[in-house]
Amino acid sequence: MTPIEIRDVTLTYDTPGGKVPGVKDVxxxxxxxxxLCIVGPSGCGKSTLLNMIAGFLAPASGEIRIGGKAVTGHGLDRGVVFQDFAQLFPWRTALGNVSFGLEMKGVPKAEREIIAREQLRLVKLEKFTNSFPHHLSGGMQQRVAIARALAYNPAVLLMDEPFAALDALTRDDMQRLLAEVWRETRKTVIYVTHNVAEAVYLADRVVVMTPHPGTVKAVIKIPLPRPRDPLSVEFVECQKELLQYLGHDASAGETEKQANGKLSA
Ligand SMILES: Nc1ncnc2c1ncn2[C@@H]1O[C@H](COP(=O)(O)OP(=O)(O)O)[C@@H](O)[C@H]1O
Ligand SMILES: [Mg+2]
Incomplete structure (x- = not known):
């Protein structure tokens, strides 16, 4: 829906102990x-980059443009989903959480409810409309967070390791669900992960970052048709290619780490 340009973006954190690079010339x-997925080892600057695109942090130099306009802060054109389950409002039901952005936008109550119910249907939570977050599993809470981010119809969905804290089976289900949601909504998605298999499952293209201070090492196209089969030869080949860019020796055989498609960092 909306193209994004990231040009020579650098950010340095000022800390009491001195300057800490966040990302460099991205x-x-x-x-x-x-x-689009962004992968890279822990601490390379993935969250820093996503927070800049979200408008929560400003680059020290360089520029980010969304739909041709320079980003100067957060706006309702971008929905954000984080890893942390605590991102939901615990005192609001699933419906209340999803309605939040619409309230901010001044959408009337009846209309808010219709939109929120539709978003909860999209993430298959129509039966849990009136549940509070603490009565929902981690996977369900993340689905509420996705519905909430989509409710005010942003052009861009930004996701920072949204499924990293879930168990492996739930994560697989969530990846399938997200692929469906994307097919239905056609949002522009930027998805941060350190999980190579997840990137190959979801992405059109993958930006591979170098270790800290992170910059772009390679941008790789995933040419596989959807829905993707993580057990297919082609899928495993893509995974190996990504791991090679990340500096793992994929030819060394099936170590457990590689089989899981995970990076140590
Ligand atoms: N608020 C902060 N203050 C100081 N340094 C930070 C802060 N946030 C991140 N950093 C540093 O910036 C680098 C990139 O961090 P981050 O973007 O969180 O990486 P990633 O998401 O890839 O794990 C790391 O070296 C990290 O320690
Ligand atoms: Mg991070």
Whole structure:
């Protein structure tokens, strides 16, 4: 829906102990309706980058443009989903959480409810409309967070390791669900993960970052048709290619780490 340009973006954190680089000279583009994953080892700057695109942090130099307009802060054109289950309002029901952005936008109550119910249907939670977060599993809470981010119809969905705290089976279900949601909504998605298999399952293209201070090492196209089969030869080949860019020796055989598609960092 909306293309994004990231040009020579650098950010340094000022800490009491001195300056800590966040990311360095990062450049890449995201096409409208593209699903782009950012992978890289822990601490390379993935969250820093996503927070800049969200407008929560300002780059020290360089520029981020969304739909041709420079980002100067957060706006309702971007929905954000984080890893932490605590991102939901515990005192609001699923419906109340999803309605939140619409309330901020001044949408009347009846209309808010219709939209929120539709978003909860999209993430298959129509039966849990009136449940509070503490009565929902981790996977369900993340689905509420996705519905909430989509409710005010942002052009761009930004996701920072949204499924990293879930068990492996739930994570697989969530990845399938997200692929469906993306197919239905055609949002421009930027999805941060340190899980290579997840990136190969979800992405049109993958931005691979170097270790800290992170910059772009490679941008790799995932040419597989959808829905993708994580057990297919082609899928495993893509995974190996990504791991090689990340500096893992994929030819060394099936170590447990590689079989899980996970990076140590
Ligand atoms: N608020 C902060 N203050 C100081 N340094 C930070 C802060 N947030 C992140 N950093 C540092 O910036 C680098 C990138 O962090 P981050 O973007 O969180 O990486 P990632 O999400 O890839 O794990 C790391 O070295 C981290 O320690
Ligand atoms: Mg992070």
């Amino acid at each position: 450049s890449f583009n995201i096409d409208a309706s593209e699903f």
